[in-house]
Amino acid sequence: MQSRWASNLLVLILAVAITYGLMKYMPPGGSAGNAPAAPQSTLDRVVATKTLRFGIPIGDLPVAIRDEKGQVVGLVPDIAAEMAKALKVNLEIVETTAPNRIPFLQAGKIDASIGTITLERAKSVGFAGVWVVDGTTMAVLAVSGIKDYDGLKTKTIAAVTGATGDLVASKHFPNAKILRFDQPVTAIQAVLQKQADAVSDDISTLYLAAEKNKALKVLPPLTREPSGVMVPLGDQKWINWVNYFLDDFYGSGVSTCGCGKEVLRKWLKGEPQPLRFNY
Amino acid sequence: MDWALIVANLPLLLRGTLTTIELALVAFVSGTALGLAITAGRTLGGRDANLLLGFVVDVVRGSPLLVQLLVIYLGASAIGLSLGPFTAAVLGLSINAAAYLSEIFRGGIGSVTHGQTEAGLSIGLTPTQVLGEVVLPQSLPVIVPAMMGFFIGLLKDTSLAYVLGLLELTRVGKNVMDRTFQPFEMLLVVAAIYFLLCFPLAQLVRVTDARMRARGLAQAHV
Amino acid sequence: MSILLEYAEVFAAGLALTLLIAMSASFGGALVGLLTAIARMSRLTPVRWLAAGYVDVIRNTPGLVQLFLIYLGLPVIGIRFSPLMALIVALTINNSAYLAEVFRAGLQAVPKGQLEAAASIALTRRATFVEVVAPHMLRAMYPALTNQFIQTVLFSSIGTVVGVEELTQVTLILESRTYRTVELLTVLTALYVVLTFALAAGSRWLGAQLEKGYR
Numbered sequence: 001m002q003s004r005w006a007s008n009l010l011v012l013i014l015a016v017a018i019t020y021g022l023m024k025y026m027p028p029g030g031s032a033g034n035a036p037a038a039p040q041s042t043l044d045r046v047v048a049t050k051t052l053r054f055g056i057p058i059g060d061l062p063v064a065i066r067d068e069k070g071q072v073v074g075l076v077p078d079i080a081a082e083m084a085k086a087l088k089v090n091l092e093i094v095e096t097t098a099p100n101r102i103p104f105l106q107a108g109k110i111d112a113s114i115g116t117i118t119l120e121r122a123k124s125v126g127f128a129g130v131w132v133v134d135g136t137t138m139a140v141l142a143v144s145g146i147k148d149y150d151g152l153k154t155k156t157i158a159a160v161t162g163a164t165g166d167l168v169a170s171k172h173f174p175n176a177k178i179l180r181f182d183q184p185v186t187a188i189q190a191v192l193q194k195q196a197d198a199v200s201d202d203i204s205t206l207y208l209a210a211e212k213n214k215a216l217k218v219l220p221p222l223t224r225e226p227s228g229v230m231v232p233l234g235d236q237k238w239i240n241w242v243n244y245f246l247d248d249f250y251g252s253g254v255s256t257c258g259c260g261k262e263v264l265r266k267w268l269k270g271e272p273q274p275l276r277f278n279y
Numbered sequence: 280m281d282w283a284l285i286v287a288n289l290p291l292l293l294r295g296t297l298t299t300i301e302l303a304l305v306a307f308v309s310g311t312a313l314g315l316a317i318t319a320g321r322t323l324g325g326r327d328a329n330l331l332l333g334f335v336v337d338v339v340r341g342s343p344l345l346v347q348l349l350v351i352y353l354g355a356s357a358i359g360l361s362l363g364p365f366t367a368a369v370l371g372l373s374i375n376a377a378a379y380l381s382e383i384f385r386g387g388i389g390s391v392t393h394g395q396t397e398a399g400l401s402i403g404l405t406p407t408q409v410l411g412e413v414v415l416p417q418s419l420p421v422i423v424p425a426m427m428g429f430f431i432g433l434l435k436d437t438s439l440a441y442v443l444g445l446l447e448l449t450r451v452g453k454n455v456m457d458r459t460f461q462p463f464e465m466l467l468v469v470a471a472i473y474f475l476l477c478f479p480l481a482q483l484v485r486v487t488d489a490r491m492r493a494r495g496l497a498q499a500h501v
Numbered sequence: 502m503s504i505l506l507e508y509a510e511v512f513a514a515g516l517a518l519t520l521l522i523a524m525s526a527s528f529g530g531a532l533v534g535l536l537t538a539i540a541r542m543s544r545l546t547p548v549r550w551l552a553a554g555y556v557d558v559i560r561n562t563p564g565l566v567q568l569f570l571i572y573l574g575l576p577v578i579g580i581r582f583s584p585l586m587a588l589i590v591a592l593t594i595n596n597s598a599y600l601a602e603v604f605r606a607g608l609q610a611v612p613k614g615q616l617e618a619a620a621s622i623a624l625t626r627r628a629t630f631v632e633v634v635a636p637h638m639l640r641a642m643y644p645a646l647t648n649q650f651i652q653t654v655l656f657s658s659i660g661t662v663v664g665v666e667e668l669t670q671v672t673l674i675l676e677s678r679t680y681r682t683v684e685l686l687t688v689l690t691a692l693y694v695v696l697t698f699a700l701a702a703g704s705r706w707l708g709a710q711l712e713k714g715y716r
Contacts, residue, residue, distance in 0.1 A: 012698050015338065015691065058444075059457070066454050070291055070446075095364075095444045103353055103682045124680050158664075162677025179584060179664040180674060182442075185457040186573075186663075193576035195583065341697035342690045343658040346669055350686045431561070438563035442662065449566055456573075463577040466570045470562045477561035 041237035042111050050089045054080040055096040055110035055230075059160075059183035061208050062267040063114070064093075075267035076114055079131060079260075083112075083245055086256050097182045098163040101125075105232050112242065116164045116225040126235060127228035128242035131250075132264060133273040135224040136168040138198045139206040141191060142217040146198070149219065152176060155197035158187035165200035168222055191216070204268050211269065224273075250275060285464055288455045295451030296472055298365075302447060303434045305369050310376025310433075311426070317381040322388065323406050332381075339378035345439050347371045352443050364445035368437070376433060383425045387418030420491035427484045431477050438473075448472060504684045508675060512692065515671035518585075519696075522667060523654040525589045530596025530653075531646070537597055538604035552601070559598035565659050567591045572663045584663040592653055599649060607642040608634075643711070647704035651697050668692060 046052050056076050058064045064074030072093050084091035094110050101113040105125050116134070117127045138157070140146045154175050159166035161180040165187075169178055179196055181187045188209050190196040199206065203221055210216040229242050250260035264272040317336065321329045339347065351374075352367035362370070391414045399409035438449040446454075448469055456465035505512065540552035559567070571594075572587035582590060611634050619629040661670040672689045676682055 012695070012702075015334070015694055015698065065458065068288065068291070068458075070294070097444065098677075100353070102680050103676075106680075161674055166677075180666075180670070181664050182662070183457075189457075189462075189573065193573070194581055195572075195576070337698070338690070338694050341655075342693040343655040343669065345658045345661070346686070346689055346693065349673075350690060353682050354686055435561075435563040438565045439659070441565060449563065449569075452566075453569070461577075462569070463574040466566060466574045470558075470566050470570065473562045473566065474558060478557060481557070481561060 042232055042235050043238040043241050045108075046087060046089055046111050051092050052080065052084040052087055052089050052112070053092045053094050053110045054083070055094045055101055055104050055113035056080070057098050057101070057183075058095045060185050060188070060205050062204050063202075075132075075263065078263050078267070079249070080112075082249060082256055082263075083242075086245055086248075098160050101230060105230055108232070111231070111238075113230040114227055115230045117228045118164070118167070121230075124233060126231045126233045126239050128231050128239040129246040130226040130228050130275050131246055131260075132204070132227050132268075133224060133275060134227050135203045135221045136165050136200060137203045137206055137219055137221045138169075138200045139188070139191065139210060139216045139218045140198045141194070141215055143215070144197065146219075149173075149222070152198050156195075158190040158196035158199045160184050160187055160201060163201065164223075164225055165202065169200040172222065188213075188216075208269065226275075281459075281461060282464070284459045284461060285468055288459070288465075291451055291455060292448065292468065292472065295446055295448040296476075298445070299434065299437045299447045300476070302365070302368055302372065302437045302440065302445075303430065306372035306376055306437075307430050307433055309369070309373040310380050313373060313377035314380030314384060317377060318384040318388070319407075319410065321381070321385065322410060336378045336381055339375055340382070344371070344375050344436055345442060347375055348439060348443055364440065364443040368440040368443055368445050368447075372433065372436065372440075375436075376429070379429060380426065383422060383429065384415075384418075387422035387425070388414050390421045391417045424484055424488035424491055427480065427487060431480050431484070434477055434480075435473065504681060505688050511671050511675060512668070512688070515666060515668035516692065516696070518665070519654060519657050519667040522585070522589055522592065522657045522660065522665070523650060526592035526596055526653050526657070527650045529589070529593035530600050530649075533593060533597035534600030535604050537601035538608065541601065541605060542608070556598045556601050559594060560602075564591065564595045564656060565662065567595055568659055568663060584660070584665045587663060588657065588660040588665045588667075592657065595656075596649060596653060600646070603642050603645045603649070604638075606645075607638040610641040611637040639711075643708055647701075647708070650704075651700050654696065654700065655693065 054076070056064045056072065056074075058066060058072055058074075062075040064072050064076050067073050072095075077093060080093065081091050094104070096104055096110065096113065098115075101110075101115055102121065102124050104110045105113060112128075114131065115121065115125075115127075117130070121127075138149070138152065140152075146152065149172075153173060156177045156179060157169045157173060158179045158181065159169050161182055163184075165184075166178070166180060169176065179187070179190060181190070184199075184201050184205055187196070187199045187201060188206075191199045192213065192215060198219075200222075203218075206216070206218050210218045229246070231238050231242060245256065246260075248254055249256045249258065252258060261272065317332050321332045324332070348368060348371040351371045352362060352364065355362045355367065388410070395413055395417060396409055399413040400406070404413070437447050440447050441449045441453070444450065452465050452469035456462045459465070537552050537555060540548050541556070543549050543552070568588060568591040571591045572582060572584060575582065615633050615637065616629065619633045624632065657667050658669040660667045661673060664670065666674070669689065672685050676685045679685075
């Protein structure tokens with residue numbers, strides 16, 4: 001009996017000691033603590049490996065979903081495909097969840113992704129140009145009679161963990177109960193199944209969801225948010241190239257199809273907001 | 280209950296099922312190999328190896344599999360590795376399996392009377408030979424049913440790879456039901472598929488256990 | 502790198518909820534499991550088959566799928582649970598199937614000689630159960646019961662997929678805000694390990710205390 005106690009105690013002490021040691025000597029911020037400026041630019045890596053790995057949260061339109069054949073379709077896959085074509089490389093779509101985008105970029109698992117440009121995020125990743133202007137809004141059940149945001153101050157709001165819908169809801173509705181899921185569609189279902197009073201997510205996503213599901217009503221936009229192409233922090237060569245790509249894709253059409261606006265119209269099912277405007 | 284939509288999506292579900300089975304088999308085989316190595320290390324390696332390996336096993340058994348999968352998938356990047364969801368799932372499930380299986384092996388070894396070990400050593404066999412050729416074979420009646428039972432658990436645990444986005448059965452089912460808005464029917468189908476995979480195996484375990492026990496008892500008389 | 506101290510309240514809240522979930526699900530699971538075990542030994546064949554079927558279905562389907570069925574599937578037929586309730590219900594059901602088997606084994610572990618001896622000194626059925634059967638059962642089942650509790654603590658982590666803010670989910674939320682992935686995952690693993698170690702040691706101590714009454 002005695003030796004059992006001793007060995008257990010020893011193991012417990014070892015556990016605590018190793019954890020403490022790891023914590024003390026691990027660089028802060030995990031992988032981001034290591035100098036993020038890679039000696040080789042992502043652009044070079046993409047060209048050398050002949051693969052563009054684009055991280056996409058696959059969960060809802062217009063961003064991306066899987067169709068009946070299991071293929072990934074949507075606005076972002078189309079833009080990514082055009083980017084790969086311009087680079088003359090293969091496109092590899094890496095399914096990420098909204099919270100994973102930044103760690104994946106930092107670790108070099110993906111070459112690019114998309115996300116709202118926030119200054120907090122800009123400390124960990126780089127943004128190359130705006131590809132769409134969206135924003136955050138909330139959707140409720142039409143039958144609930146909720147017409148504005150005052151009615152939601154103490155209710156239950158569903159959101160996607162770490163996405164701007166979550167951040168906006170947490171910031172503006174501190175007294176509400178926030179349910180966090182890893183996919184937009186689950187958050188929307190929470191409202192449809194009356195497990196949440198409202199869902200906080202991108203305007204484009206909720207607008208399309210309301211079109212498919214008449215039970216939903218979309219409230220006026222809370223914020224206007226430019227979404228940028230997310231890239232590894234400090235990778236200026238890659239940021240420049242992506243910037244030129246976006247200008248070409250949405251405007252000049254010299255090296256790409258120049259059909260950016262049509263692609264946006266196709267998936268947003270409406271006129272896209274201007275990419276540059278005065279706030 | 281619109282079964283037509285379910286039927287239309289069966290090919291996708293079947294592909295997810297194949298991924299599930301593949302994941303479970305690969306993890307089981309690697310877990311067994313690694314588990315045997317751990318058990319051998321703990322039995323033959325001396326006190327320090329036993330303590331160290333025991334610690335690792337205890338850490339793996341003392342944390343949730345879901346967290347282990349996330350640690351491997353997200354943490355591998357920190358040491359410069361880029362793992363896909365399948366690879367990360369295989370690694371995570373294998374390590375988890377190795378920890379639990381090594382305990383099963385140790386239990387089985389412990390069930391063989393010590394006299395066997397003494398006899399083996401006294402006729403000049405090395406400890407390794409004693410373990411591999413005398414003790415382990417006699418522990419099979421205890422180990423095999425336990426391993427089979429563990430495999431069933433592993434089949435179910437592959438569903439946790441859901442959080443890595445891997446297109447195993449549960450994730451495929453969720454994707455489909457998100458598209459077709461039929462959560463109840465789809466989840467019943469998914470549950471049914473798991474049941475069809477696991478239940479026959481569970482019955483097989485019962486039969487094997489009974490047979491092994493009969494044989495095992497016979498051996499103890501020797 | 503004292504992320505544990507920086508967010509101590511967050512981790513503490515998650516840990517507390519994890520324990521609350523595990524205790525509710527274990528207690529409820531034990532109740533339902535006991536009823537199921539008794540039903541399995543019923544003289545009525547349909548009752549026996551129903552109970553056996555219940556145990557077989559639950560034990561041969563993944564807990565995650567059970568959770569999804571309860572949280573996402575049941576609303577279709579009008580039954581709505583909050584994420585927390587859905588998790589507790591799912592874990593209770595999951596537990597009940599395993600505990601039913603434990604109870605069944607426990608009930609059969611009582612040596613017949615004990616029952617005969619009790620009858621021979623004319624103990625009432627109630628006294629027989631309380632003084633003879635129950636202690637034997639509990640003795641035999643104690644390791645399995647405590648082990649199941651620890652497994653439930655670990656399994657409660659699946660709550661993260663439906664947004665329950667137990668330990669794993671609060672850590673992932675922190676991760677989505679601070680991006681300190683490696684530190685947070687290390688702390689998360691360490692917290693679970695320390696927790697299970699403490700629970701295992703505690704249950705061994707408790708077991709030894711209970712033994713004292715019978716030696």
